Amino acid sequence: MDMIIPGSAQDLCDAVADALREGARLEIRGGGSKAAFGAPRDARIVSMAAMAGVIDYDPAELVLTVRAGTPLADVEALVAGEQQMLAFEPFDHGPLFGAPAGAATIGGVVAAGVAGSRRVTAGGARDHLLGFTAVSGRGETFVAGARVVKNVTGYDLPKLMAGSWGRIGAMTELTLKVLPRPRMAVTVAIEGLDCCAAHAAMARALGSHADVSAAAHVPKGPDRARAITLFRLAGFPPSVEARAAVLPVLLADHGALRRLDTTEAAALWHTAGAAAGLAGAVLWRLHLPPAAAPGAVAALEPFGPRWSLDWGGGLVWLALDDETPAAAEQVRAAAAAAEGEAMLVRAPASLRAVVPAQHPRAPLVAALEERVRRAFDPAGVFEIGRFEIARSGG
Amino acid sequence: MSILMPDPDQAVLARRAGIAEALRGIVPGEGVIDDPDALRPYESDGLTAYRQPPMLVVLPETVEQVSAVLRWCHAEGVKVVPRGSGTSLSGGALPLADAVLLGMGKFKRVLAIDYDDRVAVVQPGVTNLAITQTVEERGFYYAPDPSSQIACSIGGNVAENAGGVHCLKYGLTTNNVLGVELVLMDGEIVRLGGRHLDPCGLDLLGVIVGSEGLLGVVTEVTVRILPKPESARAVLVGFPDPESAGACVAQVIAEGIIPAGMEMMDRTAIHAAEAFVNVGYPLDVGALLIVEVDGPAAECDYLIEEIARIAGANGAVTSRTSTDERERMAFWAGRKAAFPAVGRISPDYYCMDGTIPRRRLPEVLRRMEQLSVDYGLGVANVFHAGDGNLHPLILYDANKPGELERAEAFGNDILRLCVEVGGVLTGEHGVGIEKRDLMPVMFSETDLQQQQRVKCAFDPKLLLNPGKVFPTLHRCAELGRMHVHAGQVPFPELPRF
Structure with a gap:
């Protein structure tokens, strides 16, 4: 496959200029952990792998500046060494596509807006990208945002860039807000709740003084005799213990709580937050108003899905064996009925060729979004057909 | 002017x-x-x-x-x-x-509150504080709390991405808004975001927040509401100088504590505030820190002790911990009244809003003192110490010919200094007209043109709030021009503006 590996922002500008001249389109790739996401396409790959490394990290300022191709695992190890963390809890998509973990890059997880269980209370990638340097579809290097935690100077382009999937530019450097890692984290759980009760328990916990940092639910399944609803309490030990004492009272009518050991807890959070172990050819994630989650899951029950809830119900992971477009339509309809959205994460190429990965936007919003993309990429050099079915051949 | x-x-x-x-x-x-x-x-x-x-x-x-x-x-x-x-x-x-x-003042209705999903849907003319007042009977509140919260509207907060003293822990407006209904300049009505997180597609909501009224008019806002912390305590610590107070702030954060609020005042601000509200601020210190923590009582008690220990290790000369709500509010009364208090010691004052990396604070304060001497104008400093957001208040008298212009020039030098040390022109007040002409200090022409092209995507005729934020008005056709090779525009099927 055609692949370019720029070593500098200038190389990247040259790659864009070449593509403009030659009529080629560019797929910006971090580690390729999400390469199987979106419609099949045949674009020229620009690998960011050679643009890696830390530029500046001052833990007391809560700010980290890093090159886009730096492996996520390296960034996490670096900040963990200073008792800090990426609060949006990004995760590696590789295993979801049958690849080993380790390929994900910091640029990739931010560009894809990847956030884990803590998203519900700590914010997403969008909330932690303070600034960036990028190369636009005009082949120009530009910066936006800044390297301080509080800034409103100019448009908040980092918000646009986070979750843009490489469609408005190729980030070369990212400045991220980092936060202290909690000194203690415990997971307490209730077993045996159905989806409705689990949502109710999570909503009550998230709306309480227990200050849970994450709440998730894994139903019973082939390898799990009873459903389990998880609550994470994190912070300084006296605070965690005080809040751990609040939860059993708060949730007394839902059942008894037990504290999980760290291994069991980690595996369950991995399932709820990153769909680990949700087998099925087709994997969806539904972003919903949390209270709508039980209804959406019930509506899709006929497909016999494997599923889990995170973000207090605001995220439903849903794995199906049914590879037909008709089933996909049902998932989209259930998400829309819940006033939410459905994203197709994993599917055979045949399905990805006909079902767009992202939930369709209202026509006026789609048109506005297209105008904004053209503002960064007037010639469409980053329009590789990953998200727009009609153009997948172009 | x-x-x-x-x-x-x-x-x-x-x-x-x-x-x-x-x-x-x-x-x-x-x-x-x-x-x-x-x-x-x-x-x-x-x-x-x-x-x-x-x-x-x-x-x-x-x-x-x-x-x-x-x-x-x-x-x-x-x-x-x-x-x-x-x-x-x-x-x-x-x-x-x-x-x-x-x-937009007539858009004053609260449209919906959903405690299960922890969101409130309000019209843009609802005041920031009114959102909290609407939900507090159920133990909830809206976190961003700009000083003007009694008057400022949520629509204005969205336009300016308003902050407040608690935003180090709870974020700015942008981190607390889930959706808006927006009217574009051509009259089109669009809905961005909703009650769910991380919608598919470009985060247009993210760029609307803080766009200073240049991209559209917000007609409805969906915000996150949070359970009100069970308790809050504050500690008032005096230091001999701002350097030692700054070192204390850095160590608090380095030890993993993100306080709900962490505010610093310099000697001039302390004296002005104490004379105005009489809350017992120490007058013989060079800098005063107010550190507030919130959460379960056990957490507050633990953190207050930790902070007192760190303050002591950094040379604190006085320390008082609030024992009840009345005392905690008194600590804040001086800080919250700092602007009007300064207004009593000077006929006029001009409030600046730069952010710096905190480690550069001693240098910035030193150079600001020198500028104060050079311009012959006093300056009082209050700032959000946790996030490095400075609010120098330049003291001047508008009735004296030339003083306003001197105050503006002084302010511009302070903001240039903020950028020079790695910071920004505005931490929470916005660019507006005030910092418009300084934008090139922070951004290259390429950077600014890229931002203006976003403006063109929303308002190609540049009719909405023109003259703000950008120092140079480029026509959108001019900005849209591309270097075209051999007369061929690549991908001619794509729509352009």
């Missing part, structure tokens, strides 16, 4: 009566104001050094009216300046002589 606004369009001014009549056809009754005396209350916002009565004021009551007003103005080439409560400190709502001022 050194900021120049674009020359008014005489052809539009000549049509004033006809424009008023047409807009009365959309917003009947008293919703269109054209009497010169009645326009006067709208002539400035919180940046009161700048005044300009608008051509007309329109006060719509429905989204349909907003849409029709914008559509009509778009078709007729009439500029529009949106306004919430008019508390902007950067001139974001400063009227233009040839523009319609679109006041």
Whole structure:
């Protein structure tokens, strides 16, 4: 496959200029952990792998500046060494596509807006990208945002860039807000709740003084005799213990709580937050108003899905064996009925060729979004057909 | 006053009566104001050094009216300046002589509250504090708390990405808004975001928040509400100088504590505040820190002890911990009254808003002192110490010829200094007109043009709040130009503007 590996922002500008001249389109790739996401396409790959490394990290300022191709695992190890963390809890998509973990890059997880269980209370990638340097579809290097935690100077382009999937530019450097890692984290759980009760328990916990940092639910399944609803309490030990004492009272009518050991807890959070172990050819994630989650899951029950809830119900992971477009339509309809959205994460190429990965936007919003993309990429050099079915051949 | 606004369009001014009549056809009754005396209350916002009565004021009551007003103005080439409560400190709502001022004050309804999903849906004219007041009976609140929260509207907060003293822990407006309904300059109504997190597609909501009224007019806002912390405690610590206070702040954060608020005041600000509110601030210290923690009582007790220990290790000379709510509020009373308090020791003051990396604080304060000597104007410092957001208050007397201009020049030098040490022009007040001409200090022409192209995607005729944020107005056609090779535009099937 055609692949370019720029070593500098200038190389990247040259790659864009070449593509403009030659009529080629560019797929910006971090580690390729999400390469199987979106419609099949045949674009020229620009690998960011050679643009890696830390530029500046001052833990007391809560700010980290890093090159886009730096492996996520390296960034996490670096900040963990200073008792800090990426609060949006990004995760590696590789295993979801049958690849080993380790390929994900910091640029990739931010560009894809990847956030884990803590998203519900700590914010997403969008909330932690303070600034960036990028190369636009005009082949120009530009910066936006800044390297301080509080800034409103100019448009908040980092918000646009986070979750843009490489469609408005190729980030070369990212400045991220980092936060202290909690000194203690415990997971307490209730077993045996159905989806409705689990949502109710999570909503009550998230709306309480227990200050849970994450709440998730894994139903019973082939390898799990009873459903389990998880609550994470994190912070300084006296605070965690005080809040751990609040939860059993708060949730007394839902059942008894037990504290999980760290291994069991980690595996369950991995399932709820990153769909680990949700087998099925087709994997969806539904972003919903949390209270709508039980209804959406019930509506899709006929497909016999494997599923889990995170973000207090605001995220439903849903794995199906049914590879037909008709089933996909049902998932989209259930998400829309819940006033939410459905994203197709994993599917055979045949399905990805006909079902767009992202939930369709209202026509006026789609048109506005297209105008904004053209503002960064007037010639469409980053329009590789990953998200727009009609153009997948172009 | 050194900021120049674009020359008014005489052809539009000549049509004033006809424009008023047409807009009365959309917003009947008293919703269109054209009497010169009645326009006067709208002539400035919180940046009161700048005044300009608008051509007309329109006060719509429905989204349909907003849409029709914008559509009509778009078709007729009439500029529009949106306004919430008019508390902007950067001139974001400063009227233009040839523009319609679109006041959103009649959008005052709370539309829905959902405690299960922890969201409130409100109209943009609802005040920041009113959201909290609406949900507090159920133990919830809306976290961002700009000092003007009693008056400022949530629509204005969205436009300015307002912050407040608690935003180190709880985020700015942008981190607490889930969705908006927005009317574009051509009258189109779009909904961005909703009650769910991380919608598919470009985060257009993210760029609307903080866009200073240049991209669209917000007609509905969905915000996150949070359970009110069980308790809060504050500690008031005096240091011999700002350097040791700054070292304390750095160590608090380095030890993993993110306080709910962490505010610093310098000697001038301490004295002004104490004289104004008499809350018992120590007067023989060089810097005062207020550190507030919130959460379960056990957490507050633990953190207050930790913070007292860290303060002691960094040379604190006085320390008082709040024992009840009354005392905690008293600690804050001085800080919250710092601006009016400074207003008592100086006929006028000019509030700056830069952010710096905290580690550069001693150097920045030293150089600011030198600038103060050079300009012959006093300065009082209050700042959000946790996130490095400085609010130097420059003391001047507008009645003395040349002092306002000197204060502005002093302020500009402070902001250049903030950028020079790795910081930014504005941490929470916005660029508006105030810092517009300094934008090139922080951004290259390429960077600014890229931002302006986003403006063009929303408002290609540049009719919405022109003259703000960007120092140079480029026509969108000019910005859209690309270097074209061999006369061929690549991918001709893609739409362009």
